[in-house]
Amino acid sequence: MPEDSRKRASRRLAIARGHVESIIRMLDDPHVYCVDVLRQIKAVQGALSGAGEVVLRGHLEAHVATAHERGDANEIIEELMEALKYT
Amino acid sequence: MPEDSRKRASRRLAIARGHVESIIRMLDDPHVYCVDVLRQIKAVQGALSGAGEVVLRGHLEAHVATAHERGDANEIIEELMEALKYT
Amino acid sequence: MPEDSRKRASRRLAIARGHVESIIRMLDDPHVYCVDVLRQIKAVQGALSGAGEVVLRGHLEAHVATAHERGDANEIIEELMEALKYT
């Protein structure tokens, strides 16, 4: 993975981890309201999507766009389709 | 939020947090492969969806199914539609 | 399903059907560009989500918010969680 993608994805995931921790603390409160928690979970999923996009872009640049020249386009594309399908 | 939902959601989120931590460690390796990271991010998103479902079910039981009797169905439904749309 | 929800969902689905037809016509052109088609498919999915939201809101109002009074909250909630999970 390109160095830049690695670092940017790592930063985003560190923020997401902190966000998950804050939701866990919310859940310590017996009076926490369900919809507030739902919103926060969705927000973390959005942050994870952002990290995924950084990784995907890095992969397209570093591995997919050069696949034909390298001669492994079928494997690279098959692998990526499977990973994207995992949504 | 119902006690049971709170605890089950909290357990799932603790697992998700650990999973995010493991991805961050993966990203420490300069040779990490993009698609491996993509898969793990998708897996954490799946775990978060699972936690969200626990919270949603608890909300439907505790607040939505009783809304008409309480007289606040419009507010409860508006709020839930907004939270679900936040995907 | 509430009358109003039925009609609004039907109108949205008629628009979505027309949109699908237009994509099929796009695909008749040998020179059609993949990303243009991708965008249109995503747009139709958005329109279908909109129709789904109309139906979901109608269901919450007509069936879920009154479930506790009727005594079938468990069945109604189980059914809805399954339908929502089907995303």
Add this chain to the structure above:
Amino acid sequence: MPEDSRKRASRRLAIARGHVESIIRMLDDPHVYCVDVLRQIKAVQGALSGAGEVVLRGHLEAHVATAHERGDANEIIEELMEALKYT
């Protein structure tokens, strides 16, 4: 778009269109049940995702995997990231 992708995507979209038509007919029935309609809408979204995957795979093969050789990798990747984000 590759000929094969075009034809396969077109066939899938024709099936999806028929499916949307059947949901519209369901909605003609005043007694239609919301969750049945929700399920069918989700099923059509799944079919559209399938068509989208056919188009995406064709794009990766025909345009993305050869982008570096052609010299337009940045544009191709930027465009694809935007289209994928459009979910």
